[in-house]
Amino acid sequence: xxxxxxxxxxxxxxxxxxxxxxxxxxxxxxxxxxxxxxxxxxxxxxxxxxxxxxxxxxxxxxxxxxxxxxxxxxxxxxxxxxxxxxxxxxxxxxxxxxxxxxxxxxxxxxxxxxxxxxxxxxxxxxxxxxxxxxxxxxxxxxxxxxxxxxxxxxxxxxxxxxxxxxxxxxxxxxxxxxxxxxxxxxxxxxxxxxxxxxxxxxxxxxxxxxxxxxxxxxxxxxxxxxxxxxxxxxxxxxxxxxxxxxxxxxxxxxxxxxxxxxxxxxxxxxxxxxxxxxxxxxxxxxxxxxxxxxxxxxxxxxxxxxxxxxxxxxxxxxxxxxxxxxxxxxx
Numbered sequence: 001x002x003x004x005x006x007x008x009x010x011x012x013x014x015x016x017x018x019x020x021x022x023x024x025x026x027x028x029x030x031x032x033x034x035x036x037x038x039x040x041x042x043x044x045x046x047x048x049x050x051x052x053x054x055x056x057x058x059x060x061x062x063x064x065x066x067x068x069x070x071x072x073x074x075x076x077x078x079x080x081x082x083x084x085x086x087x088x089x090x091x092x093x094x095x096x097x098x099x100x101x102x103x104x105x106x107x108x109x110x111x112x113x114x115x116x117x118x119x120x121x122x123x124x125x126x127x128x129x130x131x132x133x134x135x136x137x138x139x140x141x142x143x144x145x146x147x148x149x150x151x152x153x154x155x156x157x158x159x160x161x162x163x164x165x166x167x168x169x170x171x172x173x174x175x176x177x178x179x180x181x182x183x184x185x186x187x188x189x190x191x192x193x194x195x196x197x198x199x200x201x202x203x204x205x206x207x208x209x210x211x212x213x214x215x216x217x218x219x220x221x222x223x224x225x226x227x228x229x230x231x232x233x234x235x236x237x238x239x240x241x242x243x244x245x246x247x248x249x250x251x252x253x254x255x256x257x258x259x260x261x262x263x264x265x266x267x268x269x270x271x272x273x274x275x276x277x278x279x280x281x282x283x284x285x286x287x288x289x290x291x292x293x294x295x296x297x298x299x300x301x302x303x304x305x306x307x308x309x310x311x312x313x314x315x316x317x318x319x320x321x322x323x324x325x326x327x328x329x330x331x
Contacts (some may be wrong), residue, residue, distance in 0.1 A: 193313055
C-alpha cells in the first residue's frame with residue numbers, strides 16, 4: 001500500500017524554505033452527486049466520482065506563520081486548540097506530509113464562516129485552504145490538479161473545494177491516486193441559488209470517515225450505490241449543459257436520499273437526520289406540490305441545502321425564515 005507521505009514526497013523539492021506568512025481561502029462545497037465510500041482509506045480514494053457546486057464566500061481562511069517559539073500551535077476561529085485535540089492532531093499530521101521531517105515549526109490560524117463538523121463541509125474547505133496556504137508558504141508552485149489530489153488526503157471533499165463553481169471529483173484508477181482530483185466545469189448558472197437550512201450546528205456524533213466504513217461493511221444496500229451515483233452523474237451533466245433545473249433538483253435530491261438510505265441500512269443504523277430534518281424535507285415536498293420548484297440535498301449531517309432559482313428566492317425565504325442564501329456564480 002502506498003502511503004500519503006510517499007505520494008507527497010515525490011512532488012516536493014529537495015530543499016524547503018518557509019516564507020514569513022501565507023494565507024489562503026477556499027469555499028465550502030455541496031455535492032449534488034455524493035461521494036460515499038472509499039476504495040483506499042489511506043489516500044481517501046473514492047469508490048465513485050462526484051460532482052459539487054461551491055458555496056462562494058462561505059468556507060475557510062487559513063494563515064500560516066513560522067513558529068518563533070519552535071512549537072507547532074493551532075487556532076480555530078480565534079481560539080487556540082489543545083495540542084492533543086483531534087483537530088490539532090489531524091491538521092498537523094497533514095502539515096507534516098509537506099514538511100517531511102524538516103524542522104519547520106508553524107502556527108496555523110484557521111477561521112470558518114460555516115459551522116465546523118456539522119455536515120456543512122467545513123473540513124472540505126478547511127483542508128483545501130490549508131493546502132493552498134502550504135503551497136504558498138513553502139513556495140511549491142504546484143499545479144491545481146496536484147494540490148487537489150493532496151487536499152483529498154486530508155478530507156475527500158476538499159479535492160472539490162480547490163475550485164469555484166461546478167466541480168467534478170474523478171475517482172481515478174491509479175494506485176497513487178494522483179488521477180483522483182477535482183476538475184472545474186466550464187459551465188455557469190447565474191440564476192442558481194442554494195439555501196442553507198441549519199437544523200443543528202453541533203458536531204456530528206459519527207464523523208463521515210467512520211460512517212462510510214460502517215456503511216460499506218454492514219449495509220447490503222450499498223452494493224447498488226456506485227451504479228446509482230454513476231447514473232446520477234450523467235444526468236447532472238445533462239441538466240447543467242441544458243440548464244434543466246427540474247432535472248438538476250430531482251437528481252440531486254434522489255442522490256442524497258439514496259446515500260442516506262445506505263446509511264440507515266447499516267448496523268448499527270446510521271441516521272444523521274433529526275425530527276426537524278424530516279419536517280424540513282416534508283415542507284419542501286409540500287411546496288413542490290403547491291407549484292414552487294425547490295429541491296433539497298443533504299450531506300452526512302442533519303442540515304438541508306435547498307436548491308432553487310433566483311426568481312423563487314422570495315417565496316423560499318418566506319417558507320424558510322432565516323435561511324442563508326448563496327449565489328454560487330457571481331454576476
